[in-house]
Amino acid sequence: MAAIRRFPHCSHWGAYTILVEAGRIVGVEPFEHDPAPSPMIQSIREWAKPDRRVLRPMVRSGWLKKRQASDRGGRGSERFVPVSWDEATTLVADEIRRVSGEFGNASIFAGSYGWTSCGRFHHASSLLKRTLNLAGGYTGHVDTYSIAAGPVILRHTLGNDDACGGQANTLDMIAEHTETLVVFGALSPRTAQSEAGGIGSHRLETHLRRLAQRGVKVVLVSPLRDDLPDWLAAEWWPIRPNTDTDTALMLGLAGEIVKAGRHDRGFLVRCTSGADRLLAYLEGDGDGVRKDAAWAAGICELPADAIAQLARRLVETRSMLTVSWSLQRAQHGEQPFWAALGLASMIGQIGLPGGGVGYGYASLGGVGAPLNLGKSPGMSQLAKPIDSFIPVARIADMLLNPGASYSYEGQTRIYPDIRLVYWAGGNPYHHHQDLNRLARAWTRPETIIVQDPMFTATAQRADIVLPANTSIERNDIAGNKRSDFIFAMHRAIDPVGQARSDFAIFDAIAGKLGVGERFNEGRDEMGWLRHLYAISRDDTARRLGFDMPDFDAFWEQGYARCPVKAEHTYLAEFRDHPEDHALDTESGRIVLGSETLAKLDYADCRAHPAWIEPAEWLGGAGKTGRFHLISHQPVGRLHSQLETAATSRAMKRGGREQARINPADAEALGIADGDCIRLWNDRGACLATAQVSDSVREGVVVLPTGAWFTPSGNSGLEIAGNPNVLTLDVGTSQFGQGCSAQTCLVCIENYAGASADAFEYYEEKLVALTAAQGREHR
Numbered sequence: 001m002a003a004i005r006r007f008p009h010c011s012h013w014g015a016y017t018i019l020v021e022a023g024r025i026v027g028v029e030p031f032e033h034d035p036a037p038s039p040m041i042q043s044i045r046e047w048a049k050p051d052r053r054v055l056r057p058m059v060r061s062g063w064l065k066k067r068q069a070s071d072r073g074g075r076g077s078e079r080f081v082p083v084s085w086d087e088a089t090t091l092v093a094d095e096i097r098r099v100s101g102e103f104g105n106a107s108i109f110a111g112s113y114g115w116t117s118c119g120r121f122h123h124a125s126s127l128l129k130r131t132l133n134l135a136g137g138y139t140g141h142v143d144t145y146s147i148a149a150g151p152v153i154l155r156h157t158l159g160n161d162d163a164c165g166g167q168a169n170t171l172d173m174i175a176e177h178t179e180t181l182v183v184f185g186a187l188s189p190r191t192a193q194s195e196a197g198g199i200g201s202h203r204l205e206t207h208l209r210r211l212a213q214r215g216v217k218v219v220l221v222s223p224l225r226d227d228l229p230d231w232l233a234a235e236w237w238p239i240r241p242n243t244d245t246d247t248a249l250m251l252g253l254a255g256e257i258v259k260a261g262r263h264d265r266g267f268l269v270r271c272t273s274g275a276d277r278l279l280a281y282l283e284g285d286g287d288g289v290r291k292d293a294a295w296a297a298g299i300c301e302l303p304a305d306a307i308a309q310l311a312r313r314l315v316e317t318r319s320m321l322t323v324s325w326s327l328q329r330a331q332h333g334e335q336p337f338w339a340a341l342g343l344a345s346m347i348g349q350i351g352l353p354g355g356g357v358g359y360g361y362a363s364l365g366g367v368g369a370p371l372n373l374g375k376s377p378g379m380s381q382l383a384k385p386i387d388s389f390i391p392v393a394r395i396a397d398m399l400l401n402p403g404a405s406y407s408y409e410g411q412t413r414i415y416p417d418i419r420l421v422y423w424a425g426g427n428p429y430h431h432h433q434d435l436n437r438l439a440r441a442w443t444r445p446e447t448i449i450v451q452d453p454m455f456t457a458t459a460q461r462a463d464i465v466l467p468a469n470t471s472i473e474r475n476d477i478a479g480n481k482r483s484d485f486i487f488a489m490h491r492a493i494d495p496v497g498q499a500r501s502d503f504a505i506f507d508a509i510a511g512k513l514g515v516g517e518r519f520n521e522g523r524d525e526m527g528w529l530r531h532l533y534a535i536s537r538d539d540t541a542r543r544l545g546f547d548m549p550d551f552d553a554f555w556e557q558g559y560a561r562c563p564v565k566a567e568h569t570y571l572a573e574f575r576d577h578p579e580d581h582a583l584d585t586e587s588g589r590i591v592l593g594s595e596t597l598a599k600l601d602y603a604d605c606r607a608h609p610a611w612i613e614p615a616e617w618l619g620g621a622g623k624t625g626r627f628h629l630i631s632h633q634p635v636g637r638l639h640s641q642l643e644t645a646a647t648s649r650a651m652k653r654g655g656r657e658q659a660r661i662n663p664a665d666a667e668a669l670g671i672a673d674g675d676c677i678r679l680w681n682d683r684g685a686c687l688a689t690a691q692v693s694d695s696v697r698e699g700v701v702v703l704p705t706g707a708w709f710t711p712s713g714n715s716g717l718e719i720a721g722n723p724n725v726l727t728l729d730v731g732t733s734q735f736g737q738g739c740s741a742q743t744c745l746v747c748i749e750n751y752a753g754a755s756a757d758a759f760e761y762y763e764e765k766l767v768a769l770t771a772a773q774g775r776e777h778r
């Protein structure tokens with residue numbers, strides 16, 4: 001019997017040891033210092049299976065014949081032809097050269113948004129950008145699908161986006177000092193499983209247990225009851241969903257405090273600017289409507305008494321507001337982030353232990369964790385020769401409207417004319433809204449290159465597909481600014497098929513572009529890992545006098561601890577001495593009324609936080625029979641990753657995703673638990689399995705993201721349960737231009753038609769497209 005070998009490794013959902021016997025994964029053990037490991041670590045075995053992997057480089061047959069003149073309508077339906085690595089990398093390099101020479105580098109889109117694997121060396125999009133920066137540059141993206149509207153508004157009102165990037169009050173302070181906690185959105189172990197770049201110890205539940213033990217009053221404002229663990233015994237306020245309704249509740253609470261004369265005038269004068277604009281709005285100047293509990297109650301469908309009571313409690317106790325990232329992933333997503341800052345300023349506890357406001361707690365597992373003072377490892381993308389970008393979620397707008405103008409953060413900009421798209425480590429047919437619109441936009445570029453271990457829906461719709469290996473097939477290093485560990489990621493199994501590491505792929509392409517030496521700097525994989533680790537280690541030693549083990553000891557042990565600062569109170573120094581610790585805003589203080597926005601005079605992002613009616617919500621006219629769709633993060637996987645693995649399949653029923661609806665709605669629609677249902681609107685339709693549950697508010701349907709996009713038959717009905725065939729693809733506002741995924745109404749009905757099993761359908765399609773990847777050779 002072969003001996004079992006142990007390989008320390010890490011993924012976005014945690015660190016673990018992989019047990020391998022005779023080249024086969026026989027076990028996965030959680031990291032010893034993790035108090036609440038994610039079950040998802042068991043699902044990594046799925047990577048070793050060839051079923052949905054890209055097994056060799058492939059080129060779409062029409063593109064191979066006609067290159068940029070091919071019929072782009074063939075994407076996703078035309079057969080792929082296997083080619084050698086040498087041929088594939090030559091085709092890619094030639095195409096980069098052609099587009100750069102004929103149209104300029106801004107015509108190459110390499111924003112390539114996506115989570116890829118947690119390794120910071122083989123980080124696919126960083127390596128893509130590094131390669132292209134050596135070859136004249138590319139059009140990239142700013143902000144993320146996670147957070148866009150939020151950071152944009154906070155940059156102008158708090159001077160930077162620290163408060164939504166994990167540097168507001170640490171959770172340990174909230175657990176010890178807060179007396180009233182109002183949670184807008186969620187504080188859920190579901191999302192806290194993940195952290196970009198890996199996580200060593202999942203500590204959310206430890207902090208929540210402490211809150212429960214202290215008997216802290218917790219109010220959960222969310223359409224979904226299990227956005228907080230039930231043992232916390234929170235008061236559930238099932239708000240009528242839509243970001244703007246949360247904004248209304250925040251403004252109503254603030255207005256109620258002002259009406260009672262309980263707002264902290266001293267704080268407003270010393271620490272904020274433009275408060276008079278917000279105060280006037282709350283008092284009804286201009287529109288004649290006083291923003292108070294009764295007003296908010298009408299919009300949110302919550303009891304006015306409870307709102308008024310909570311307003312009193314917020315000023316009488318140490319109170320903290322948390323706002324999930326999900327709230328700004330909706331039209332007018334800037335508003336709840338700004339309104340929460342306005343409410344916290346009226347309360348006047350910003351800068352006090354356990355008081356104030358913070359964003360994104362539990363949205364990722366590291367938000368609210370002790371701050372990592374060290375330098376996390378990362379691959380340099382090198383200097384950018386050109387400065388061309390779009391706000392990340394405007395991808396379809398860009399492809400459909402080259403040369404059109406749009407605004408972003410107060411600037412007027414022009415969409416570039418994209419000829420070549422290169423995606424490495426992301427899945428737009430997972431992450432983008434209104435996928436049928438994306439499919440139309442997808443026919444515009446002449447060439448699309450996708451580099452991914454998996455034959456995703458995006459890879460299926462590419463011209464050139466390059467098989468990257470998964471992190472367990474190569475060596476890497478993990479770490480990030482919200483983690484207290486750096487992890488060694490050992491290669492545990494041989495590459496599947498002909499897959500190569502992201503570094504090896506880009507190294508070959510860079511070589512063919514004549515920039516190989518500048519790309520690899522003469523280092524191989526282990527040489528780079530030593531180098532990247534040394535940068536972090538030297539920095540903490542020099543700057544902080546903190547000792548990390550040398551590389552060999554780190555590699556052997558599998559992890560190194562980073563220096564961290566616990567018990568952090570956000571803006572404590574600013575609160576005490578606002579003049580000496582001025583913020584980087586127009587006034588040096590917290591901006592509650594903005595001169596910048598007053599000049600811009602936008603209707604969708606005004607000079608103060610405001611209630612603005614969204615395009616789609618349950619309170620709109622003519623919306624009877626519609627349901628508000630919440631497409632939240634899936635519990636058993638990361639986005640579309642490991643979609644076929646055990647923890648992901650466990651959440652499906654009848655071979656598709658489950659859509660949660662309230663029993664009263666189910667009864668009215670004649671839907672029973674477990675029925676196949678169809679969700680649709682003007683933008684598209686998908687199937688799902690009904691899960692009838694009173695954990696969701698009436699009028700709301702919750703369908704997690706991440707099912708692999710599986711349009712079927714002639715109608716294109718999506719059969720796996722991908723909510724992005726339904727969602728709205730508009731910017732949050734002219735200012736932030738974030739994604740608006742959560743602003744979405746749908747119709748629901750029992751589905752009587754026959755439908756194929758989504759998994760089988762996908763796999764049959766894949767075999768048809770790839771002729772099982774190589775039995776057939778050109």
Ligand SMILES: Nc1nc2c(c(=O)[nH]1)N[C@H]1C(S)=C(S)[C@@H](COP(=O)(O)OP(=O)(O)OC[C@H]3O[C@@H](n4cnc5c(=O)[nH]c(N)nc54)[C@H](O)[C@@H]3O)O[C@H]1N2
Nearest residue numbers: 114115116117124145146425427431468631639640641741
């Ligand atoms: N409706 C709706 N849509 C949403 C959201 C929502 O709330 N609602 N949330 C949005 C958010 S917050 C996000 S972050 C996005 C996520 O969107 P993505 O980040 O695009 O989603 P992933 O499924 O993580 O895609 C990562 C891809 O990288 C590939 N990959 C993994 N490891 C490697 C590797 O080592 N090398 C290479 N080359 N590739 C690799 C995976 O196979 C996968 O195809 O989705 C967004 N979309």
Ligand SMILES: Nc1nc2c(c(=O)[nH]1)N[C@H]1C(S)=C(S)[C@@H](COP(=O)(O)OP(=O)(O)OC[C@H]3O[C@@H](n4cnc5c(=O)[nH]c(N)nc54)[C@H](O)[C@@H]3O)O[C@H]1N2
Nearest residue numbers: 146185191221222224242243324325326363632633638639
């Ligand atoms: N298991 C797992 N964890 C993940 C991810 C994953 O794919 N899988 N993805 C990670 C990523 S990339 C990100 S960015 C984060 C995202 O983190 P979040 O944005 O915090 O997560 P979501 O699940 O999208 O939304 C959280 C909750 O917000 C509530 N909500 C939605 N709309 C509204 C609204 O209008 N008002 C109110 N009050 N509440 C609302 C919903 O009930 C939802 O359950 O999650 C991360 N964590």
Ligand SMILES: [Mo]
Nearest residue numbers: 144145146147
């Ligand atoms: Mo995200």
